Amino acid sequence: MARSADNPLAVALMGLLMERPMHPYEMAAVLRERGKDASVRINRGSLYDVVAALEGQGWITPSARVREGNRPARTVYALTGEGRAAFVARLDEQIRNPRREYPVFLTAVAYLGALGQEGAAEALRERAGRLRAAIADDERTLREALASGGVPRLHVIEAEYALHMARAELGWVNAIADEVSSGTLPWPAGGEPTGGAVPSRHDERNRS
Structure with missing residues (x-):
């Protein structure tokens, strides 16, 4: 093929x-x-x-x-x-047949600890804000497509699936951000993972 x-x-x-x-x-x-x-x-x-x-x-x-x-x-x-x-x-x-997919976020979040506790929480909060904006845009687009009467729901059913997945991701991102900020998510001793860490913005300010 x-x-x-x-x-x-x-x-x-x-x-x-x-x-x-x-x-x-x-x-x-x-x-x-x-x-x-x-x-x-x-x-x-x-x-x-x-x-x-x-x-x-x-x-x-x-x-x-x-x-x-x-x-x-x-x-x-x-x-x-x-x-x-x-x-x-x-x-x-x-x-x-479900297939395992490999989105960029899945790889990046595996090394969340490299951002440092404050940096990780900040990055997650920013992602959550962008997800909310994207979800609102997609919801509006879907409503408009269906309201026009020219597009059957079955023709845009994948948009419903994408919205469901985005809402689930937003819920998870918010929950992890809360755990990181509150300290309930166990963090490596010293605030940095082994193997070399990228300093957070907070760390950089403290070193200046």
Whole structure:
């Protein structure tokens, strides 16, 4: 399988083509309108790479050429029977089988102690504030999408999942920040972990 056809964007594009044939520019516009750019990276280069890979696999095929005004003609793609089967099989496998993912935060938080007690609490509080802002934005975007009446809830169901996960993360981050600030989270003797620690801003001020 072509590497680009394994990109998460491939699933999103095939999902759109399950609805109706589209040209790549329309695919990108619909994905952004539905907030899919929160779960898949959408840019011109990657989108056209994935479209070419899907066509190379025989999963999509050109079905028409359309011209709008003075713009160049655009190729409209449709999902093939083989593409539909591949799409359904991939979805079924991905939904049934949880996979361990490795977000950047998971790696960073493993070394939380390197920030020092005050630095760790400060960093966690800042993350919590940014999470709250992002959650509020995503909630508003989801409300607006559903209120328009043009987007069925099932088409944005992943936005609900993302919000649920973000709220859970916010709750955890706030709880750990509270434990760090109150001293209820056991901390290495001397306030620094072994193996070399990054001094907190508080430590730097004390040394000056």
